[in-house]
Amino acid sequence: MMSELSPMTLEKFMEGLVKRNPKEPEFHQAVLEVAEVVIPYINLHPKYIRSRILERMTEPDRTLIFRVCWEDDEHHIQVNRGYRVQFNNAIGPYKGGLRFHPSVNLSILKFLGFEQTFKNSLTQLPMGAAKGGANFDPKGKSEWEIMRFCQSFMTELSKHIGEDIDVPAGDIGVGAREISFMFGQYKRLKNEFTGTLTGKGLEFGGSLIRKEATGYGCVYFMEEMLKNNNDSIKGKRCLVSGSGNVALYATEKLIAVGAKVVTLSDSSGFIYVPDGIDQEQLEFVIELKVFRRGRLAKAAEHFKWEYHPDKKPWGVPADLAFPCATQNEIDVGQADLMIKNGIRAVAEGANMPTLSTAIKKFQNAGVLFAPGKASNAGGVAVSGLEMTQNSLRMAWGKDDIDLMLRSIMGDIHQQCLRYGEEAGNIDYVKGANISGFKKVADAMLAYGVV
Numbered sequence: 001m002m003s004e005l006s007p008m009t010l011e012k013f014m015e016g017l018v019k020r021n022p023k024e025p026e027f028h029q030a031v032l033e034v035a036e037v038v039i040p041y042i043n044l045h046p047k048y049i050r051s052r053i054l055e056r057m058t059e060p061d062r063t064l065i066f067r068v069c070w071e072d073d074e075h076h077i078q079v080n081r082g083y084r085v086q087f088n089n090a091i092g093p094y095k096g097g098l099r100f101h102p103s104v105n106l107s108i109l110k111f112l113g114f115e116q117t118f119k120n121s122l123t124q125l126p127m128g129a130a131k132g133g134a135n136f137d138p139k140g141k142s143e144w145e146i147m148r149f150c151q152s153f154m155t156e157l158s159k160h161i162g163e164d165i166d167v168p169a170g171d172i173g174v175g176a177r178e179i180s181f182m183f184g185q186y187k188r189l190k191n192e193f194t195g196t197l198t199g200k201g202l203e204f205g206g207s208l209i210r211k212e213a214t215g216y217g218c219v220y221f222m223e224e225m226l227k228n229n230n231d232s233i234k235g236k237r238c239l240v241s242g243s244g245n246v247a248l249y250a251t252e253k254l255i256a257v258g259a260k261v262v263t264l265s266d267s268s269g270f271i272y273v274p275d276g277i278d279q280e281q282l283e284f285v286i287e288l289k290v291f292r293r294g295r296l297a298k299a300a301e302h303f304k305w306e307y308h309p310d311k312k313p314w315g316v317p318a319d320l321a322f323p324c325a326t327q328n329e330i331d332v333g334q335a336d337l338m339i340k341n342g343i344r345a346v347a348e349g350a351n352m353p354t355l356s357t358a359i360k361k362f363q364n365a366g367v368l369f370a371p372g373k374a375s376n377a378g379g380v381a382v383s384g385l386e387m388t389q390n391s392l393r394m395a396w397g398k399d400d401i402d403l404m405l406r407s408i409m410g411d412i413h414q415q416c417l418r419y420g421e422e423a424g425n426i427d428y429v430k431g432a433n434i435s436g437f438k439k440v441a442d443a444m445l446a447y448g449v450v
Contacts, residue, residue: 005046005049005050006049007043007049008039008042008043008049008054009039010032010035010036010039013035013039013054013055014028014031014032014035016055017031017058020059021107021110023107024106024107024110024111025107026107026108026110026111026327026352027107027108027110027111027114029111029328029352029355029356030110030111030114030115030352031058031114032356033352033356033359033371033429033433034114034118034433034437035054037427037429037430037433037434038054038433038434038437039054041434041437042054047445048441048445051444051445051449053441053444053445056444057088057117057437057440057441057444058114060085060086060087060088060110060113061086061087061088061089061094062085062086063083063084063085063086063106063110064083064084064085064086064132064160065081065082065083065106066081066082066083066156066157067079067080067081067082067156068080068081068082068134068136068149068152068153068156069152070145070148070149070151070152071148072141072145073142073144073145078149080134080135080136080149081134081135082132082133082134082153082156082157083104083106083109083132083133083134084130084131084132084157084160084161084166084168085106085109085110085113085130085131085132086113086128086130086160086166087110087113087114087116087117087128087129087130087131088117088128088129088440089128089129090128090440090443090444090447091120091121091126091127091128091439091440091443092120092125092126092127092128093126093127093128093163093164093165093166093167094128094129094130094161094165094166094167095116095120095127095128095129095130095166095167095169095380095383095384095387096112096113096116096120096129096130096131096132096168096169096380097112097131097132097133097168097169097170097171097174098131098132098133098134098168098169098170098171098174098178098182099112099131099132099133099134099171099172099173099174100133100134100136100137100138100172100173100174100178101133101135101136101137101172101173102135102136102137103135104133104134104135105135108327109131109132109133110131111327111351111352112131112171112351113129113130113131114129115351115352115372115373116129116130116131116380117129117436117440118373118432118433118436118437118440119372119373119374119376119377119380119436120377120380120384121435121436121437121439121440122373122374122377122412122415122432122435122436123377123380123381123384123408123412124408124411124439125381125384125385125408126384127167127380127383127384127387130166130168131171132157132168133171133173133174134149134153136149136153136173137173138173138178139173139293143177146177146178146181147181150178150181150182150185151181151182151184151185153182154181154182154185154186154189155185155189157182158185158186158189158190161186161196162194162196163194163195163196163387163390163391167195167196167197167198167383167387168182168196168197168198169197169198169199169379169380169383170199172244172326174199175199175245175290176199176201176211179197179199179200179201180200180201180204182197183196183197183200183204193205194390195386195387195389195390195391198210198383198386198387199211199383199386200386202395205386205389205390206386207382207383207385207386207389207395207396207401208395208396208397208398208401209382209398209401209402209405210379210382210383210386211245211249212245212249212252212253213249213378213379213381213382213383213405214245214246214249214250214349214376214378214379215245215246215247215248215249215250215251215252215253215324215349215378216249216250216252216253216378216402216405217375217376217377217378217379217381217405217408217409218246218250218322218324218347218348218349218375218376218378219233219250219253219254219257219322219347220253220378220405220406220409220410221347221370221374221375221378221409221412221413222320222322222345222347222370222375223257224409224410224413225345225347225368225370225413225428226345226368228413228417228426229368231344233254233257233258233259233320234257234258234259235258235259235260236259236260236318236319236320237259237260237262237276237317237318237319237320238254238259238260238261238262238318238319238320238321238322239262239263239313239314239316239318239320239321239322239338239343240254240261240263240264240265240313240322240324240349241263241264241265241270241312241313241314241322241323241324241325241329241350241353242264242265242266242323242324242325242326242349242350243264243265243266243285243289243296244289244324244325245290246324246349246350246376246379247264247265247322247324247325247349248264248282248285248286248289248290250322250324250349251264251277251282252279252282254322255276255277255278255279255282259276259320260275260276261273261276261277262274262276262277262316262318263313263316263318264277264285264296264313265296265312265313265325266289266295266296268295268296268297268309268310269296269297269307269308269309269310269311270296270307270308270311270312270313271296271299271300271305271306271307271308272305272306272307272308272313272316273303273305273306274306281299281303284299284302284303285299297309312329312334314330314334314337314338315334315337315341316341317341317342318341318342318343319342319343319344319345320343320344320345320346320347321338321343321345321346321347322346322347322348322349323346323348323349323350323353323354324349324350324353325350325353326350326351326353327350327351327352327353328352328353328354328355329350329353329354330353330354330355330358331355331357331358332355332357332358332361334358335354335358335359335361335362336361338362338367339361339362339365339367343362343367344367344368345367345368345369345370346362346367346368346369346370347370347375348370348371348372348375348376349372349375349376350372350376351372351376352372353372354369359371359429363427363429368426368428369428369429370416370428370432371428371429371432371433373432373433373436374412374413374416374428374431374432377408377409377412378405378408378409381404381405381408381409382401382405385401385404385405412432415431415432415435416428416431416432416435417431418431418435419431419434419435419438420432420434
């Protein structure tokens with residue numbers, strides 16, 4: 001007969017996790033933010049303790065690390081390190097982006113893969129979780145150098161992926177160009193045309209509004225939060241950080257629904273536009289950032305906007321905030337300043353852009369706060385729809401996909417409401433984590449000890 005199970009404690013669980021995964025601070029942070037709200041739920045359901053589901057869920061199914069050799073334009077051999085962390089496939093094939101950036105390391109990819117587990121679960125689509133990439137920087141490289149790197153990277157990665165195994169997509173440093181080079185190499189190596197990558201060009205199996213989806217979805221989630229509080233986005237002053245696809249298309253959707261976007265940023269600083277960026281100005285910025293790969297300082301110079309070098313936009317008074325740049329861009333001091341300046345709601349467009357201590361500041365001040373695993377799930381949702389279109393050998397129209405995206409974001413919001421209600425308020429962090437956990441955990445239980 002089994003002895004009575006002892007409740008889990010956060011301290012003991014995290015002590016074991018840190019010991020097993022030393023010197024991985026981003027991964028520790030991501031797990032802590034989930035564990036502190038999921039462990040109380042687990043203690044109410046001993047079946048998860050008995051099967052050690054959280055311990056199993058925080059251990060990747062497998063971690064692949066490989067050498068990527070390529071030749072630069074001067075005929076010098078370069079060597080980078082490639083990764084794929086296949087985190088969990090309990091509810092579907094592994095699914096998650098590839099990131100090419102000098103900062104890429106195992107800790108960051110494990111944090112992203114772990115977050116992806118919950119994000120993909122929240123979409124209710126049959127997708128497991130993975131993340132990968134390389135410490136390669138596409139900036140400053142020629143088109144031919146990027147092609148050679150992508151082909152070499154895919155030569156190794158192709159051994160471990162497939163439409164029913166693992167379906168990578170893009171992330172930071174991996175856009176349509178890089179996905180195209182990798183898909184071409186995969187097709188050449190495997191002699192097959194299958195939906196093994198998402199984010200493809202429309203000419204060869206891509207989906208409409210994929211590049212817009214994360215930004216659009218983030219705005220849709222904010223709309224749901226405000227509507228639940230008898231409010232709306234129209235007329236609100238919005239802070240947006242970043243100037244990649246997520247930030248740019250969140251800005252596009254905000255303009256469309258009548259909000260004023262007063263900031264955008266890049267690694268060199270931020271622009272401030274008191275009257276709000278209009279659609280024509282945004283199109284100039286998209287051309288500058290996406291196609292010419294320029295700096296926002298050029299846009300500021302062109303339109304005579306305020307430009308603040310080497311600073312973040314969080315000190316500007318506004319109503320709503322959309323951190324869409326990168327992880328850990330909002331700390332406690334910035335959260336305090338944002339609260340003082342009137343911020344009423346935050347929806348994360350990036351992955352884990354807010355420190356946990358800053359999240360608690362927002363929540364204690366009554367600021368609505370949407371974690372990225374809920375509010376930025378639009379991108380992977382449309383990637384899932386791209387997988388479906390590839391399997392069916394068909395393509396849906398823009399309006400159909402946008403409607404499905406809006407519906408998925410609404411469903412995610414409902415899941416957060418169901419599991420996040422607390423003393424008459426909604427804790428969206430708690431709701432997203434518990435809902436995402438439950439689906440994956442129940443699937444793992446159903447399989448037995450595997």
